[in-house]
Amino acid sequence: MPRPGLPKLVATDLDGTIVRSDETVSAYTRAVLERVCAAGIPVVGATGRGPRLFDLTCGDIPAAGHLVLAGGGRVVDRTDPAAPATLLDRRLDGPLVAALLDELEALVGPLTVMVEGRDDPDAPLWGDLDTAWRWPDRVEAMPRAEALRGSVIKAFVRANGTDVDVLLETARTVVSPQAATVTQAGLGFVEICPPGVDKASGLALVAGRLGVDPADVLVFGDMPNDLPMFAWAGWARVAVGNAHPLVRAAADAVTLTNDEDGVAVFLDRLLARVNGGLAGTPDGSDPAIGVRVGGLR
Numbered sequence: 001m002p003r004p005g006l007p008k009l010v011a012t013d014l015d016g017t018i019v020r021s022d023e024t025v026s027a028y029t030r031a032v033l034e035r036v037c038a039a040g041i042p043v044v045g046a047t048g049r050g051p052r053l054f055d056l057t058c059g060d061i062p063a064a065g066h067l068v069l070a071g072g073g074r075v076v077d078r079t080d081p082a083a084p085a086t087l088l089d090r091r092l093d094g095p096l097v098a099a100l101l102d103e104l105e106a107l108v109g110p111l112t113v114m115v116e117g118r119d120d121p122d123a124p125l126w127g128d129l130d131t132a133w134r135w136p137d138r139v140e141a142m143p144r145a146e147a148l149r150g151s152v153i154k155a156f157v158r159a160n161g162t163d164v165d166v167l168l169e170t171a172r173t174v175v176s177p178q179a180a181t182v183t184q185a186g187l188g189f190v191e192i193c194p195p196g197v198d199k200a201s202g203l204a205l206v207a208g209r210l211g212v213d214p215a216d217v218l219v220f221g222d223m224p225n226d227l228p229m230f231a232w233a234g235w236a237r238v239a240v241g242n243a244h245p246l247v248r249a250a251a252d253a254v255t256l257t258n259d260e261d262g263v264a265v266f267l268d269r270l271l272a273r274v275n276g277g278l279a280g281t282p283d284g285s286d287p288a289i290g291v292r293v294g295g296l297r
Helices: 027-038 049-061 093-106 164-174 199-210 223-231 246-252 262-275
Strands: 011-012 043-046 066-069 072-078 085-089 111-114 125-127 139-141 152-159 180-182 190-193 215-222 234-239
Touching: 011 234, 027 043, 027 262, 043 199, 049 072, 049 139, 066 199, 085 199, 093 111, 093 164, 139 152, 152 164, 164 180, 164 190, 164 234, 180 223, 199 215, 199 223, 215 223, 223 246, 234 246
Parallel strands: 011 043, 011 215, 043 066, 125 139, 215 234
Antiparallel strands: 066 072, 072 085, 111 125, 111 152, 152 190, 180 190
């Protein structure tokens, strides 16, 4: 159940959480996040997007003073937008990933694999061309051995005809936490990330620098890669209405969907309750409508 008053830090996932199905963030959501900052509460963007999408991410959540990227593998302080500072940069050994993939293929059959190896703006992924990938123009065909020759930020893996959650559970029987972190972010692919890295570890780094206890952190998410930060944060864990069943089950509250600006509606209601009075949603309605927010109602 959400605690009284206001949290001391707000962290939110992007895609599927504040980013809508048309890949935009509404002006309303942007404005509410700015109001959160104006209330003295730092905002953190926590995303599976890699550093190659840094500029896009900054544009989608300009209120964020810190970004947890690549599912926790890259953490950036952008409190000075003109001089962002990298606080953490973790990568995977490519040949190790290749060996893990061989073990996984022995269980599930052929895999399509794409690798995120570069962090320059809009750099392509390397690997197999997969029609299930939503952004085929951002993939450069490359043999697996070549793509995994050096260190990589993460790998994306899919087995044709196998549900991504089933593939993820199988991957967890093969990949030890000491070797790599495996998760899925709603793209239809299992993601292989550096060991000990997830959104919770990234947020812990940011919170520590800001002097914020996990018990005072409010988080929003929609997919299994958000579960570690749901387990770590203590003020409240809020799922959007379109969230994966596991995320909904782990949440203290469920707000509206990403397409209905659920995160902004929840925060708007929270600020209004604490400040005494109701702020309106874009259509002027009561922002509590359709939102289950535990002790806030």
